[in-house]
Amino acid sequence: MTSPPTAPPKSPVVAEGAPPPPGQSPIRRVLAFLRNTWRGLTSMRTALILLFLLALAALPGALLPQNSLNQQLVEQYKTDYPAIAPTLDRLGFFDVFSTPWFAAIYLLLMISLVGCLLPRNLDFLRTLRAAPVATPRNLGRLPHHAAVTVDEDTDAVLARVRTLLGGNRLTAWRTVERDETGGVRTVSAEKGHLREAGNLVFHLSLVGLLVGIALGKLFGYEGQVIVLTGGNQFCNSSILGYDSFRAGLRVDGTELAPFCVQVNDFTADYLPNGQPDTYRAQIGYQTAEDVEAGDTSNWKPYELQVNHPLRLDGARVYLLGHGYAPQFTVTWPDGQQRTGVIQWRPVDQTTFLSEGATKFERPGVTDPAQRQDSGLAVTGLFAPTSSGGDVVTSIYPDLRNPEVAIDVMRGDLGLDDGRGQSIFTVDQSKVDSGALKQVARANLTPGQSVTLDDGTQVRFDSVTSWVSLQVSHDPGQESVLIFAILLLLGLGTSLAVKRRRFWVRLVPAGDGRTEVRLGGLARTDQAGYGEEFERLRAELLGTAPDSGGPDSGGPDSSGPDSGGPDSDAPDPDAPVTDATGPAARDAAVPDPDGPAPGPPEPDAADPDAPDPAAGTVPPDRRPTDTSDSTDRGET
Amino acid sequence: MPIDPVLAAYSDRFYLGAVAVYVLAMFLHAFEYVGSTRPVRAKALVGAGAEASAVDAVEDTDNDPAGADGPSTPKRRSRGDTCGRMAVAVTIVGLLVHLGAIVLRGLATERWPLGNMYEFVSAICFAAVVCWLVVLKKSPSLRPVGAFVLPPVFILMFLGGTVLYAQAAPVVPALQSYWLAIHVTTVTIASGLLMVAGVASILYLLVKFGRAGKLAAKLPPIDALDRLAYRVTVVGFPIYTFAVIAGAIWAESAWGRFWGWDPKETVAFVAWVVYAAYLHARATSGWRTTGAPWINVLGFATIVFNLFFINMVVAGLHSYAGLG
Numbered sequence: 012m013t014s015p016p017t018a019p020p021k022s023p024v025v026a027e028g029a030p031p032p033p034g035q036s037p038i039r040r041v042l043a044f045l046r047n048t049w050r051g052l053t054s055m056r057t058a059l060i061l062l063f064l065l066a067l068a069a070l071p072g073a074l075l076p077q078n079s080l081n082q083q084l085v086e087q088y089k090t091d092y093p094a095i096a097p098t099l100d101r102l103g104f105f106d107v108f109s110t111p112w113f114a115a116i117y118l119l120l121m122i123s124l125v126g127c128l129l130p131r132n133l134d135f136l137r138t139l140r141a142a143p144v145a146t147p148r149n150l151g152r153l154p155h156h157a158a159v160t161v162d163e164d165t166d167a168v169l170a171r172v173r174t175l176l177g178g179n180r181l182t183a184w185r186t187v188e189r190d191e192t193g194g195v196r197t198v199s200a201e202k203g204h205l206r207e208a209g210n211l212v213f214h215l216s217l218v219g220l221l222v223g224i225a226l227g228k229l230f231g232y233e234g235q236v237i238v239l240t241g242g243n244q245f246c247n248s249s250i251l252g253y254d255s256f257r258a259g260l261r262v263d264g265t266e267l268a269p270f271c272v273q274v275n276d277f278t279a280d281y282l283p284n285g286q287p288d289t290y291r292a293q294i295g296y297q298t299a300e301d302v303e304a305g306d307t308s309n310w311k312p313y314e315l316q317v318n319h320p321l322r323l324d325g326a327r328v329y330l331l332g333h334g335y336a337p338q339f340t341v342t343w344p345d346g347q348q349r350t351g352v353i354q355w356r357p358v359d360q361t362t363f364l365s366e367g368a369t370k371f372e373r374p375g376v377t378d379p380a381q382r383q384d385s386g387l388a389v390t391g392l393f394a395p396t397s398s399g400g401d402v403v404t405s406i407y408p409d410l411r412n413p414e415v416a417i418d419v420m421r422g423d424l425g426l427d428d429g430r431g432q433s434i435f436t437v438d439q440s441k442v443d444s445g446a447l448k449q450v451a452r453a454n455l456t457p458g459q460s461v462t463l464d465d466g467t468q469v470r471f472d473s474v475t476s477w478v479s480l481q482v483s484h485d486p487g488q489e490s491v492l493i494f495a496i497l498l499l500l501g502l503g504t505s506l507a508v509k510r511r512r513f514w515v516r517l518v519p520a521g522d523g524r525t526e527v528r529l530g531g532l533a534r535t536d537q538a539g540y541g542e543e544f545e546r547l548r549a550e551l552l553g554t555a556p557d558s559g560g561p562d563s564g565g566p567d568s569s570g571p572d573s574g575g576p577d578s579d580a581p582d583p584d585a586p587v588t589d590a591t592g593p594a595a596r597d598a599a600v601p602d603p604d605g606p607a608p609g610p611p612e613p614d615a616a617d618p619d620a621p622d623p624a625a626g627t628v629p630p631d632r633r634p635t636d637t638s639d640s641t642d643r644g645e646t
Numbered sequence: 647m648p649i650d651p652v653l654a655a656y657s658d659r660f661y662l663g664a665v666a667v668y669v670l671a672m673f674l675h676a677f678e679y680v681g682s683t684r685p686v687r688a689k690a691l692v693g694a695g696a697e698a699s700a701v702d703a704v705e706d707t708d709n710d711p712a713g714a715d716g717p718s719t720p721k722r723r724s725r726g727d728t729c730g731r732m733a734v735a736v737t738i739v740g741l742l743v744h745l746g747a748i749v750l751r752g753l754a755t756e757r758w759p760l761g762n763m764y765e766f767v768s769a770i771c772f773a774a775v776v777c778w779l780v781v782l783k784k785s786p787s788l789r790p791v792g793a794f795v796l797p798p799v800f801i802l803m804f805l806g807g808t809v810l811y812a813q814a815a816p817v818v819p820a821l822q823s824y825w826l827a828i829h830v831t832t833v834t835i836a837s838g839l840l841m842v843a844g845v846a847s848i849l850y851l852l853v854k855f856g857r858a859g860k861l862a863a864k865l866p867p868i869d870a871l872d873r874l875a876y877r878v879t880v881v882g883f884p885i886y887t888f889a890v891i892a893g894a895i896w897a898e899s900a901w902g903r904f905w906g907w908d909p910k911e912t913v914a915f916v917a918w919v920v921y922a923a924y925l926h927a928r929a930t931s932g933w934r935t936t937g938a939p940w941i942n943v944l945g946f947a948t949i950v951f952n953l954f955f956i957n958m959v960v961a962g963l964h965s966y967a968g969l970g
Contacts, residue, residue, distance in 0.1 A: 055926060059923055059926050062922055062923040062926065063919075066919040069915055069916050072907055073910075073956060074909075077907065079906075079907065233902065233903070288816060288818075288819065289822070316819070317820050318819070318825075318899055320899055320902070327902065331902070485903070488898065498887070502883075502887055
């Protein structure tokens with residue numbers, strides 16, 4: 012992302028961006044202000060600052076508990092730090108990624124990016140058509156250069172140069188031949204435009220990625236539901252079917268794909284130390300199409316596992332978690348029986364010690380006052396593998412020796428109050444007010460029962476397991492994936508491809524001999540062009556150079572990278588040994604923006620500068636120049 | 647899944663061995679700085695370690711010393727130079743032992759050996775040393791930097807073997823996926839590379855601000871350090887990007903969403919942004935040599951922060967450290 016303000020000062024753009032002289036009309040002043048703001052926003056420096064802000068703004072999202080991840084932790088934090096938590100809450104620090112300030116930063120960054128890309132795109136298209144720049148007058152000042160006199164005339168050498176630089180569409184250099192005075196011919200060749208293309212693809216993919224993510228936030232949804240095993244079913248027909256549901260901004264729950272899932276069985280394998288090894292849920296499913304066709308008897312089998320979600324109807328069904336649901340049967344003195352089974356929640360994820368409350372209402376009681384006296388709740392702890400003894404705790408997550416430690420409460424459960432209450436606990440206010448009293452306490456293994464004072468019997472029958480499923484739908488994720496891949500390809504290309512130039516000047520030396528002068532310049536941070544230049548030189552001039560060849564060891568004989576096959580990419584020691592002359596050093600780092608060590612001579616540091624001897628420079632060279640001076644502004 | 651206790655024990659021993667060999671290489675690198683310039687017979691010193699001499703000999707044949715030797719005559723080397731060469735040879739030995747530790751761990755557990763913090767840190771160090779040796783192969787004159795690449799490797803491996811150590815064991819169901827091999831391996835490679843780049847940038851800043859003292863005389867020139875940092879980052883950053891994308895793909899099938907701002911994801915994003923800023927700073931006037939190295943160091947600090955602080959202090963979905 013580079014843009015005019017980082018271009019060399021000679022660029023006319025900067026002069027335009029200066030404040031307008033006084034005495035202009037207000038409209039022009041406003042326009043100038045807008046233009047300056049736009050330029051400021053799209054400058055590299057602004058982009059850098061925005062990148063830092065983005066990094067800084069994301070950090071609290073990792074360091075502070077987030078509502079989107081764990082609301083309990085947020086509540087805990089608020090109790091622990093009552094002094095600062097309200098302020099943090101007001102500023103959105105517990106929902107960092109949905110705050111206006113975070114959105115402002117990334118939107119500004121995207122605007123900056125687009126504003127920087129559009130002109131760049133145009134420039135790139137122009138450079139694609141523009142001819143490679145004229146051959147610099149003094150090729151010897153380039154980081155890679157060679158000069159040899161050969162026993163061929165100019166035309167013969169030129170023909171060989173054309174063959175050497177030609178090739179198929181992909182491998183050919185873009186070349187232009189020019190004539191200079193005195194029968195001198197020059198060839199300017201350029202390669203590596205893919206770098207710029209990769210750079211553009213990368214940045215455009217970033218924008219596409221963001222659009223894809225936004226799409227998911229608008230039209231996606233995510234719902235969690237707990238389903239008991241043993242053939243219980245769940246249908247994605249409405250939001251009401253879920254225990255919790257997070258809807259996208261444009262999701263009202265009326266257009267969910269109405270597929271259904273039946274949970275038949277769940278198995279978990281554990282290692283001897285209690286660490287889980289595998290989780291498997293045997294489920295059956297019916298697609299929305301099956302359901303709409305009325306084919307509701309056939310369930311297609313699927314084994315749902317962590318890492319293996321069920322994908323159907325544009326949604327995914329995940330196995331998120333599991334737990335136990337103890338089953339109790341209450342037999343009232345009049346012989347009526349009720350069986351209850353509801354999920355209890357694990358309080359310890361390693362031993363699956365669980366807590367819960369299974370609630371009963373006495374059947375046949377219609378009088379409200381009597382109902383308030385006769386409710387029963389079985390609450391307490393469940394251990395899948397009990398430690399035994401009076402105080403029950405769990406020592407292993409698998410179902411080896413299940414036992415419950417329960418309190419039986421009788422009285423007003425508060426189910427008629429019209430208020431929602433947790434399915435895992437009894438209403439504490441009813442306990443506090445004495446409306447709900449503990450009438451028995453017992454440790455039971457399956458089959459055992461406890462009898463209450465009025466002769467009611469509460470039996471612990473057995474244990475079933477439950478699974479927690481998540482249904483997710485994100486219409487943007489395929490496009491996000493595609494843009495992520497494009498982004499990676501663009502990034503790799505822009506960092507790997509070297510933008511490089513190669514010049515040949517053929518000077519007639521009389522007697523049918525020609526002096527061949529070569530020059531090369533890689534216009535990127537990465538060197539490593541030396542090897543390729545050396546290969547071109549060798550193919551054109553033969554392996555044994557006479558004068559001034561790169562192998563002759565003279566201080567200005569070769570560029571930093573001509574040291575042979577080992578000196579390919581990382582060759583940071585190059586300037587130590589090779590870049591002796593100021594010209595070589597300047598040209599080795601052809602960064603017009605960077606602080607060059609010492610004022611370089613114009614024709615040495617910038618081979619694009621029109622060489623008086625090279626004849627006329629086409630007027631459309633300006634865009635080429637601009638893009639060159641910015642071509643390192645890339646990620 | 648059965649664990650082979652014998653192989654696991656050998657893996658642990660190899661790990662210890664690798665640490666010991668790296669420490670030896672570190673000292674040899676240090677001697678490079680104190681070694682006098684008086685030439686000595688190279689043979690006598692090399693004879694001190696049989697393994698070292700063998701590797702050294704191989705080095706000599708396929709990597710002509712002309713570039714690294716400088717002004718001294720080819721047959722006689724200064725004591726410091728000999729120490730440096732031995733340090734490199736010993737590092738290679740350490741790397742082989744280290745490789746043995748990682749491979750044996752994988753064989754013992756019959757899974758990809760990147761299942762907890764201990765294995766992760768070990769692999770990062772391995773990647774860093776490989777990266778360092780590749781750099782050295784391309785640019786032998788950077789050798790003195792080795793004295794600064796190995797200490798962080800040693801520190802990490804020491805922490806890995808003590809604080810972070812975890813018994814060889816299978817992994818939880820969420821980690822049983824081929825994406826483990828793809829995502830975590832690329833993260834380790836990228837972290838190893840970015841560690842080398844970070845060390846180079848730190849050295850650059852030390853030398854630039856005159857804090858390196860007399861060491862600066864033996865270190866490569868600062869623009870060589872800067873370029874080392876840049877080139878390694880330019881390789882490491884796309885790998886890191888790939889790793890993050892692979893992580894997102896994995897998260898989509900394991901956790902139900904490709905990106906959920908889990909603390910680890912958030913800091914990975916922050917690190918990515920910091921490295922993006924580094925590359926942009928390299929192309930911005932006034933930042934290229936002043937700001938950029940600081941940003942690179944900041945980027946590496948973020949990676950380390952993500953590795954230790956987020957895994958060990960902040961709870962999140964990535965808490966597979968095996969630290970109990």
